[in-house]
Amino acid sequence: MIGHSAKIPLPSLKRLPGYVHFLRSLKCEGVATVSTTAIGRALRLDPTQVRKDLACTGAEGRPRVGYRVDDLIVVLEEFLGWRNVSEAFLVGAGHLGSALLGYEGLRNHGLDVIAAFDSHPAKVGQDVHGVKVLDIERLPGLARRMGVHIGVLTVPVDAAQEVAERMVEGGILSIWNFAPVSLQLPEKIFVQNGELYAQLAVLLRRTEEAVSRKTPSTPEVA
Amino acid sequence: MIGHSAKIPLPSLKRLPGYVHFLRSLKCEGVATVSTTAIGRALRLDPTQVRKDLACTGAEGRPRVGYRVDDLIVVLEEFLGWRNVSEAFLVGAGHLGSALLGYEGLRNHGLDVIAAFDSHPAKVGQDVHGVKVLDIERLPGLARRMGVHIGVLTVPVDAAQEVAERMVEGGILSIWNFAPVSLQLPEKIFVQNGELYAQLAVLLRRTEEAVSRKTPSTPEVA
DNA sequence: AGAAAAAAGAGAAAAAAATCTCTATTTCCA
DNA sequence: TGGAAATAGAGATTTTTTTCTCTTTTTTCT
Structure with missing residues (x-):
């Protein structure tokens, strides 16, 4: 609550x-x-x-x-809502996914990732930072049975849409999406994009501004 | 440009x-x-x-x-500014840092991390996803010599402020900060925070709203 | 060729957010 | 004990961002 x-x-x-x-x-x-x-x-x-x-x-x-x-x-x-954390599933146990799983911070910030999923057979069965990696096929069933409403999406772009749909199938209501795609999902599903690239865009622009302030080379030829 | x-x-x-x-x-x-x-x-x-x-x-x-x-x-x-990428240094070769280093995406989005730094002796000398990890002590000198203006900060909270100051010392103009602290730096330095927790806050709130829409349990007792 | 549809682009209006101003309260100090 | 300083809080104003409206241009269809 x-x-x-x-x-x-x-x-x-x-x-x-x-x-x-x-x-x-x-x-x-x-x-x-x-x-x-x-x-x-x-x-x-x-x-x-x-x-x-x-x-x-x-x-x-x-x-x-x-x-x-x-x-x-x-x-x-x-x-x-940090005082009683919400449970979440994470899909995509790649670099970013493992980083998030290892991030102790999340639990102090209201999010408890209780299971991870991946489609890659080599990853299934592994244990990443104390979280079991399961086969993606099991996600919808488990999500529904355990009443998990939040999904963290750290799969490659190509897989994102499909995985997101599996999440919705399992009753997931909100998705934290780190793939650079705009997911096409039912209206009611809330998608929070990772915005890594949005931030980077701001950073690059500001840097460029700062650099050109230091080096006022282009004298605005009319 | x-x-x-x-x-x-x-x-x-x-x-x-x-x-x-x-x-x-x-x-x-x-x-x-x-x-x-x-x-x-x-x-x-x-x-x-x-x-x-x-x-x-x-x-x-x-x-x-x-x-x-x-x-x-x-x-x-x-x-x-994605057509001619900007060079950057990354400090903190932990989970998140390695994830970003392994993220091919960055180079297609205007950012080329050309070197990583860490204070942990075990990490120095390693090669993370093709990027050499150097001793943090060398950052200021190298940044200045190579004209690097962007720093990516993926160290634990306690180290963030100090590392940021080293970056500034090396002539870094913009910092992409993934540590949950507000860095105290000279006015002119641009800091883009990772905002992971800001996003999470929005996600949790929206989820809560969605859940309570489904279960209108609390009838607002007056 | 002429009418209709679709879309860009410019400008106006509305909504949202940030900032400013003022008042009232509380504490500290002389 | 009284005055000064600092600060919350409410309300007004300004700025920014989004949305709406209208006009013009281009294409397609009859």
Whole structure:
């Protein structure tokens, strides 16, 4: 169950994990309270924006003091659904897939990958970072029987659409898709794309801008 | 050099890679022209929005016909800087780092990781997917000497800040940061966060919404 | 050839998000 | 005890992004 079922703007929701990370580090340092001014400085965000984001989660602060770090962490983790993790299946035990399986982080962030699947016979039966790799054929049945609603998709592009359909067949409701394709699935299925390439695009552009600032070579010939 | 140095909205820029992926698949099927209506249908976007995005890149279409697939791919790849890849260094040859190194995709998306670095003696000297792993100490010098401006950061949280500073020391201008911390660096350095957890947050929330739609159990007791 | 359909492109409108302004509260300090 | 400073929180404004509307162009069909 996810807390405070109210409507939150998508950009706000995306910023929340960053707040939790920062707050956890504060807690480690023994800091008791924090202001949105301080959070904003650390995360390079406008304090008002931070305040608005926090307000969406139901958190409350006190003037002149700020928010209690401990309480705020709890409220945010509750809101994000990190306090009772959701079970997920992962398909594609390749490089990226294994990396995600080995990523302890996920479990602290609300996601528990309880089984992996692959079509490659050599991989089936293996144990990747403590998670059993099963034959992809078994996915629909197991997903339905175990009530798993989340699928992580780390297969090559060519296989992505087909695997996604198997997931849907098994009652999966949301897919975290790391393949660079737009999956064609029923309207009701939520697909979160990995956006690796979107991020890379932004990175390259910004870099290019920075480089050409340093080297103003092209003098804009008219 | 990146094409059409004009200003493009960030959301538009992020959508461009998706267009290229779709266009490439069309090209494989031998499709010669495509309309924004068709692109929108495939990627679940408003056709007008697709048109606006494409306009930013300088692409031109023809009424009643659409855009020439071949030309559009070239224009977009040019705009994204995918035609002459940028060199990058990666630090942290752990699970995620190796996964990225093994990811052929990056080179087709404008990024060429030419060397990896790690502080762990056991990893230094190894060869991960064809990329040599060097001692982190050598990064600043090599970056400066080779004119590398992009750094990919896949180290554990605790090391992230320190490694990022070494990168900056070596003249790195942009960092792709996969550690869940907000790096404190000079203003001019661009940091693109991996946003894994931001995506996960959205995924979990949407899933929760979908599940509670199916099971309207909590009748909102007043 | 002329009418109809499909789509680009430009501009306007609407929606969403970020930022700014102001007020009220709380704490610290003199 | 009173004033000053810092900050939450609410509301207004601005900016950005998305969506809608209309016009023009091109192609196809009769």
